[in-house]
Amino acid sequence: GLVSRKTSSIGLLIPDVSNPFFSDVARGIEDAASALGLSVILCNSDWKIEREQSYIDILKGKWVEGIVVVGARSPEQRLQSVLSDLPFVLVDQKTSQQVNCVWIDNEKGGYIATKHLIERGCKRLIHVRGPINSPSATLRHQGFLRAIQEFGATGKIIQGNFRFESGYRCLEQILDDGLPDGIFAGNDMMALGIIQAAQTMGLKIPQDFLLIGFDDISFSSYISPTLTTIRQPGYLMGTAGVELLHQQIIYGQGNPQSREYQLELVVRNST
Numbered sequence: 001g002l003v004s005r006k007t008s009s010i011g012l013l014i015p016d017v018s019n020p021f022f023s024d025v026a027r028g029i030e031d032a033a034s035a036l037g038l039s040v041i042l043c044n045s046d047w048k049i050e051r052e053q054s055y056i057d058i059l060k061g062k063w064v065e066g067i068v069v070v071g072a073r074s075p076e077q078r079l080q081s082v083l084s085d086l087p088f089v090l091v092d093q094k095t096s097q098q099v100n101c102v103w104i105d106n107e108k109g110g111y112i113a114t115k116h117l118i119e120r121g122c123k124r125l126i127h128v129r130g131p132i133n134s135p136s137a138t139l140r141h142q143g144f145l146r147a148i149q150e151f152g153a154t155g156k157i158i159q160g161n162f163r164f165e166s167g168y169r170c171l172e173q174i175l176d177d178g179l180p181d182g183i184f185a186g187n188d189m190m191a192l193g194i195i196q197a198a199q200t201m202g203l204k205i206p207q208d209f210l211l212i213g214f215d216d217i218s219f220s221s222y223i224s225p226t227l228t229t230i231r232q233p234g235y236l237m238g239t240a241g242v243e244l245l246h247q248q249i250i251y252g253q254g255n256p257q258s259r260e261y262q263l264e265l266v267v268r269n270s271t
């Protein structure tokens with residue numbers, strides 16, 4: 001229940017609110033929270049574990065009712081121990097049964113994205129993956145490898161970091177080794193960077209290679225070519241996170257829930 005020293009606010013810890021996927025999630029969180037009379041304190045971890053942990057300390061010092069951690073960098077066990085006295089939920093990550101979570105099947109998403117490229121005729125694929133310590137990036141990578149093996153295509157991995165610039169630079173790196181016929185970018189921001197780099201280099205998508213992203217941010221349907229992607233419902237995932245958190249604030253830590261959302265292949269002109 002409500003403890004008098006606490007303010008009616010929750011903390012939102014997010015890697016980077018300038019990434020439109022996370023802005024959608026944040027929007028869902030804020031709308032759901034304000035409908036419950038809770039205000040939201042926003043903290044950007046900048047994808048850094050140290051910042052995530054220092055923000056957790058700061059939020060605890062502010063007596064928030066609970067915390068929504070989106071795209072966590074810190075391992076689940078670590079979060080569980082630092083947050084043991086506070087309700088929290090992880091959004092964008094599947095957890096053990098001890099922790100509230102809202103998630104999509106990222107391995108399956110990586111598999112579906114890769115299979116789509118292969119069904120469109122690609123045989124030499126590249127996956128530009130997200131950061132090493134991101135569970136969603138690692139699961140998409142695993143889905144890529146599963147499809148490559150199952151359909152007998154060749155695949156290579158390039159390390160990216162989920163930002164636009166990293167997509168841009170990756171294409172330069174990719175060109176050094178010879179052009180693949182399909183690229184699966186681990187998220188849409190990197191795919192947009194790849195589109196921009198391709199334009200600068202005089203390459204055409206989908207004529208020179210096919211490209212698929214992940215997230216379905218709004219820019220992906222405006223850019224030329226429009227981007228094929230795997231859609232995840234960021235706004236709904238945010239509202240669900242607040243629902244689960246609110247239940248835990250009211251009823252206590254007893255019964256954590258896991259809520260899965262479905263992803264969807266959205267086919268556009270880049271494939």
Ligand code: RIB
Binds near residue numbers: 021137162188214215
């Ligand atoms: O675009 C940011 C990505 O990082 C999203 O795909 C999200 O799932 C995350 O983990």
